[in-house]
Amino acid sequence: MKKTGSILIFTLWVLIILTILSIIISRRASTDVRLAKYETDSIKATYLAKAGVMKMLVELKNNENLYENLDKEKKFTLRGDTVFYSASDEMAKLNLNNCTLKNLEDLGVEATLAEKILKYKVKHYNAFEFMEELFLVDESMTNETYAKIKDFVSIYRGTDEEVNINTASEEVLRAVIEDDKEDLVPIILEHRENGVIFKDKTEINNLSGLGDLNLDLFVVKSDYFRICVKASLSEDKDILKTIEAVVDKSGKIYHWREY
Numbered sequence: 508m509k510k511t512g513s514i515l516i517f518t519l520w521v522l523i524i525l526t527i528l529s530i531i532i533s534r535r536a537s538t539d540v541r542l543a544k545y546e547t548d549s550i551k552a553t554y555l556a557k558a559g560v561m562k563m564l565v566e567l568k569n570n571e572n573l574y575e576n577l578d579k580e581k582k583f584t585l586r587g588d589t590v591f592y593s594a595s596d597e598m599a600k601l602n603l604n605n606c607t608l609k610n611l612e613d614l615g616v617e618a619t620l621a622e623k624i625l626k627y628k629v630k631h632y633n634a635f636e637f638m639e640e641l642f643l644v645d646e647s648m649t650n651e652t653y654a655k656i657k658d659f660v661s662i663y664r665g666t667d668e669e670v671n672i673n674t675a676s677e678e679v680l681r682a683v684i685e686d687d688k689e690d691l692v693p694i695i696l697e698h699r700e701n702g703v704i705f706k707d708k709t710e711i712n713n714l715s716g717l718g719d720l721n722l723d724l725f726v727v728k729s730d731y732f733r734i735c736v737k738a739s740l741s742e743d744k745d746i747l748k749t750i751e752a753v754v755d756k757s758g759k760i761y762h763w764r765e766y
Contacts, residue, residue, distance in 0.1 A: 545746070552738045552748035553765065555585065559592040559736035560752055567594060567732055568756055577674065587741035597731035597753055599674035600661040601682060604634050606668075613682035614656045620647050635662045663753045663761040664731055672705050672725040683724050691720055730755045733762075 562583065580593040601610050603624075611621035627644045628635065635641070638657060641648050659679050670683055672695065680692045694716040698705075705711055705727045712718050731753065738748045753762035 548740055548746045549748065551588075552740055552746050553750075555588055555590050555738035555740075556736045556748045556750040556765070558585070559583075559590040559738060560734050560750055560754075562590075563592045563594050563734045563736065564754060564756075564758060588739065589741070590736060590738045592734065592736045594732045594734045596671055596674040596729045597661045597663060597733050598667075598669070598671040598726065598729040599676065599679060600659055601670065601679055602664050602667050603638075603660040603662050604628065604664070605666045606660070609686070610682045611656075614659055614678060616652060616656060617647070620645060620652065623647075633666075638662060661731070661753075669724060669726045671727065671729050672711070673699065673727060674729070675725075685721065688719060688721075691717060695720075731761075732756075 582591045623645045734752045736750045740746050751764045
């Protein structure tokens with residue numbers, strides 16, 4: 508009788524252990540399946556976002572009226588998945604690799620730090636390779652100062668110093684134009700608000716109030732753009748892939764970031 512009871516208890520323990528193991532294995536398998544699906548969906552979202560970059564690049568190449576649609580987010584759907592995409596003009600910004608002390612100070616950089624930025628640039632072959640490199644200049648480059656200038660400067664245009672008069676912000680225009688001619692800034696902005704698109708540099712000085720504008724500071728067309736794309740899957744809205752890329756109109760990539 509004791510032997511039979513022992514066998515029964517042993518059998519029960521085996522059943523309990525097997526049940527626990529089956530639960531563990533089942534949960535492990537379920538987790539693996541979810542991870543595999545997430546990885547698959549993430550890859551799918553990445554390629555959707557890349558498709559958005561290519562679509563935006565094609566539009567930049569083919570659209571002659573660029574300035575009417577820049578910065579406006581567009582979207583397309585593919586089998587229920589949605590891709591949002593937009594582009595901004597990188598030539599609307601100051602070229603950090605060819606800027607002056609005045610440019611930096613007018614953007615709000617303290618004079619001493621501005622001088623250190625220029626010295627750092629010279630020391631490193633006159634070129635910043637990535638924007639965050641500014642933090643290596645000096646400890647006085649705080650997050651606040653960086654945030655103040657990062658949207659107004661670019662590092663992807665070689666030694667190009669001109670900015671696009673059609674897209675440059677008020678801050679950039681004030682930083683570029685000579686201090687004694689800053690009264691031209693609101694005139695430029697007013698012309699743009701009235702629908703004027705500057706298409707030929709030689710005609711700019713003929714416009715009302717712009718006779719004294721130094722045309723050497725500006726271009727009227729752009730070749731460099733920052734593309735931003737976000738891809739969202741229809742079956743899992745939590746999976747969102749974002750790509751930021753700086754490209755020229757030929758398709759050359761200067762910067763690429765996925766997250």
